[in-house]
Amino acid sequence: MPEITYREAVRDALAGAMRKDEDVFIMGEDIAEMGGSMGVTQGLLDEFGPERVRNTPISEMAIVGAGIGAAMAGMRPVVEIMYEDFLTLSLEQIVNQAAKHRYMSGGQIKVPLTIRTQGGAGWSPGAQHAQQLEAWLVHIPGLKVAYPSTAEDVRGLLWTSIYDDNPVIFFEHRLLYPVKGDVPDELEPIPLGKARTIREGTDVTVIAIGPLVHRSIEAAERAAEEGISVEVIDPRTLQPLDEAALVESVKKTNRVVVAHEAVTRMGFGAEVAAVLQYQAFDYLDAPIERVGARFAPLAFAPVMEQFVVPDADDVLAAIRRTVGK
Amino acid sequence: MAKVEKRRALNEETLRDFLREMLLIRRFEEKVEERFRAGELPGFLHVAIGQEAVAVGVCQAMEDGDTFASTHRAHGHTLARGTSPNALMAELYGKIEGCSHGYGGSMHLYDVERGNYGANAVIGGGLPAVTGAGLAYKLRDEPRVALAFFGDGTTNIGTFHESLNLAQLWKTKTVFVCENNHWAESTPGWQHSPVWDDMSKRALAFDMRSIKVDGQDVEAVYEAAHEALEFARSGEGPVFLDVETYRMHGHYIGDPQVYRSKEDRQRAADHDPITRLRDRLGLADEEFDSFDAQAHEIVDAALEFAQNGTDPQPEDALKNVYA
Numbered sequence: 274m275p276e277i278t279y280r281e282a283v284r285d286a287l288a289g290a291m292r293k294d295e296d297v298f299i300m301g302e303d304i305a306e307m308g309g310s311m312g313v314t315q316g317l318l319d320e321f322g323p324e325r326v327r328n329t330p331i332s333e334m335a336i337v338g339a340g341i342g343a344a345m346a347g348m349r350p351v352v353e354i355m356y357e358d359f360l361t362l363s364l365e366q367i368v369n370q371a372a373k374h375r376y377m378s379g380g381q382i383k384v385p386l387t388i389r390t391q392g393g394a395g396w397s398p399g400a401q402h403a404q405q406l407e408a409w410l411v412h413i414p415g416l417k418v419a420y421p422s423t424a425e426d427v428r429g430l431l432w433t434s435i436y437d438d439n440p441v442i443f444f445e446h447r448l449l450y451p452v453k454g455d456v457p458d459e460l461e462p463i464p465l466g467k468a469r470t471i472r473e474g475t476d477v478t479v480i481a482i483g484p485l486v487h488r489s490i491e492a493a494e495r496a497a498e499e500g501i502s503v504e505v506i507d508p509r510t511l512q513p514l515d516e517a518a519l520v521e522s523v524k525k526t527n528r529v530v531v532a533h534e535a536v537t538r539m540g541f542g543a544e545v546a547a548v549l550q551y552q553a554f555d556y557l558d559a560p561i562e563r564v565g566a567r568f569a570p571l572a573f574a575p576v577m578e579q580f581v582v583p584d585a586d587d588v589l590a591a592i593r594r595t596v597g598k
Numbered sequence: 599m600a601k602v603e604k605r606r607a608l609n610e611e612t613l614r615d616f617l618r619e620m621l622l623i624r625r626f627e628e629k630v631e632e633r634f635r636a637g638e639l640p641g642f643l644h645v646a647i648g649q650e651a652v653a654v655g656v657c658q659a660m661e662d663g664d665t666f667a668s669t670h671r672a673h674g675h676t677l678a679r680g681t682s683p684n685a686l687m688a689e690l691y692g693k694i695e696g697c698s699h700g701y702g703g704s705m706h707l708y709d710v711e712r713g714n715y716g717a718n719a720v721i722g723g724g725l726p727a728v729t730g731a732g733l734a735y736k737l738r739d740e741p742r743v744a745l746a747f748f749g750d751g752t753t754n755i756g757t758f759h760e761s762l763n764l765a766q767l768w769k770t771k772t773v774f775v776c777e778n779n780h781w782a783e784s785t786p787g788w789q790h791s792p793v794w795d796d797m798s799k800r801a802l803a804f805d806m807r808s809i810k811v812d813g814q815d816v817e818a819v820y821e822a823a824h825e826a827l828e829f830a831r832s833g834e835g836p837v838f839l840d841v842e843t844y845r846m847h848g849h850y851i852g853d854p855q856v857y858r859s860k861e862d863r864q865r866a867a868d869h870d871p872i873t874r875l876r877d878r879l880g881l882a883d884e885e886f887d888s889f890d891a892q893a894h895e896i897v898d899a900a901l902e903f904a905q906n907g908t909d910p911q912p913e914d915a916l917k918n919v920y921a
Contacts, residue, residue: 298737324737325737327768329764330760330763330764330767332760332763332764334726334756334757334760335726335729335757335760335761335763335764337726338725338726338727338729338730338757338760338761339726339727339729339730339733339761339764340730341726341727341730342726342727342728342729342730342731342732342733342734342744343730343731343733343734343737344730345715345727345730345731346665346730346731346734346735346744347734347738348734348737348738350730365720365723365757366723366726366757369720369723370718370720370723370724370726370727374715374716375918375919375920375921376701376918376919377698377701377702377706377708377716378698378701378702378706378708378710378716378918379696379698379699379700379701379702379708379918380699380701380917380918380921381698381708381709381710382708382710382715382716383921384921385921414919415919415920417920438921439920439921
């Protein structure tokens with residue numbers, strides 16, 4: 274199995290789809306010569322040319338909306354929103370248009386559009402370049418939402434997203450781009466709505482997304498040294514959500530921690546907690562613990578940023594609380 | 599501005615067909631007003647009475663395969679592009695037989711088979727999509743054009759500027775049809791735009807070709823739209839069609855128009871496009887009345903069809919969320 278970075282895995286999926294299919298093209302700010310603000314699309318201009326690797330003006334509504342129109346016309350565009358904070362500028366097109374054309378038309382229209390974006394704390398980008406807004410999009414019927422945490426998952430899920438006939442909001446995390454992981458020799462599509470059990474355990478289930486998957490693995494290893502056996506599950510897609518896998522794990526461990534980098538309040542973890550308390554109420558031996566960012570915008574000063582964003586210590590503390598330690 | 603081809607002259611028979619179509623739209627919308635006031639129609643309804651020549655002139659100039667996005671004021675565009683009055687009226691009644699199968703309503707009329715990719719209830723909401731569709735037609739080298747209808751109020755929203763900029767930059771196969779009726783809901787043009795009396799200046803800012811046309815003259819609209827569509831179809835770039843028109847009624851059905859003077863309403867009435875075309879054709883009362891009677895018949899049949907349509911099951915609300 275070759276080992277590649279998360280960044281290379283995204284590029285691999287894009288290039289693979291573009292090689293296979295003339296209807297796939299990409300557009301976004303600075304994605305051509307520069308290769309994107311995170312270098313994800315480097316080299317694609319050389320291979321596919323400026324018709325299919327399109328630099329756009331700084332126009333988030335038009336980037337997403339042009340993607341919608343091209344998708345309705347039968348293509349499979351992948352658009353990039355440079356920072357997920359800028360999704361806010363395109364939300365009208367995402368929420369009112371992409372998510373609803375199929376519905377409002379009574380099933381006449383398909384919008385096979387993929388919207389890639391990235392964000393996350395860790396570089397002190399400040400309050401407008403590091404938010405985690407995935408929960409906003411999960412709230413909208415008609416959208417699918419993916420948030421992979423490994424090279425293998427990001428490659429397989431991006432492929433599936435491109436070939437899904439619905440709009441998919443595809444979240445990537447900035448700190449994950451250089452992280453290496455094993456991938457299959459040939460790209461293997463991964464279905465949307467299928468969780469991955471990353472680590473098996475018997476005492477506590479940690480349900481984590483994005484960078485918190487990695488921090489939870491670290492926390493689980495440290496918990497093991499204390500005699501606590503932790504299972505780590507990554508839902509990978511937030512809509513559709515593999516509720517059955519989460520419920521099954523909780524029935525085994527009876528304790529749950531949900532963890533993400535987004536603000537805890539009204540975060541994705543709130544929905545997971547609601548699902549689990551309803552479907553596995555009788556199996557729960559402790560309150561469901563939530564780990565997420567504190568309720569503040571992200572500060573610039575590194576010490577403040579680190580204070581707001583959860584790390585492995587926070588996950589470990591939550592694990593300990595669920596087992597009464 | 600270079601002409602791409604000579605004006606297509608319309609013969610009188612074709613103009614008579616246009617008149618019949620405009621009359622159908624007028625009578626259809628009058629019936630909609632009546633049934634709304636009778637409490638039969640749910641939702642928000644907006645009629646385009648006075649703007650029929652724009653709908654008919656533009657839609658008649660479109661080719662099979664062309665697509666369009668419309669607005670909350672979409673009955674005329676939808677009928678003029680060939681959606682059956684039965685399917686349209688059924689949609690307004692929320693019936694399965696409706697052109698959006700009861701999922702859309704007056705502000706979300708769709709008919710993909712006839713190129714209608716959706717009436718939009720968000721001002722400017724469809725403009726980025728016609729830019730993207732026009733890009734797709736260009737990338738695939740298809741002889742198709744994506745067209746958007748919108749009003750003067752739209753020229754102040756971000757999607758308008760982002761879309762025109764992108765369309766011109768990429769020379770997409772797109773036509774932007776600005777129906778300038780001088781009202782953004784209750785706000786007159788002079789209160790909402792510094793260029794309210796010459797919207798072409800907006801296109802100028804993007805170096806986009808524009809064509810100005812009198813929207814009450816269906817022949818002129820048809821010719822201008824044809825020219826715009828063929829220019830866009832050729833791949834040379836998008837066109838901004840600056841159409842001056844009049845909204846004879848309120849923003850929505852039931853709008854008391856307290857913001858509007860009697861004189862302004864009279865001015866709109868004096869520019870009725872149906873009267874104008876009738877005069878142009880020199881139609882005798884007898885012929886006009888027979889056209890009108892036919893329009894009434896079609897509308898009455900559509901009403902009966904809609905009133906006898908099938909209600910969706912409540913749980914159908916959970917269908918069509920995903921493809």
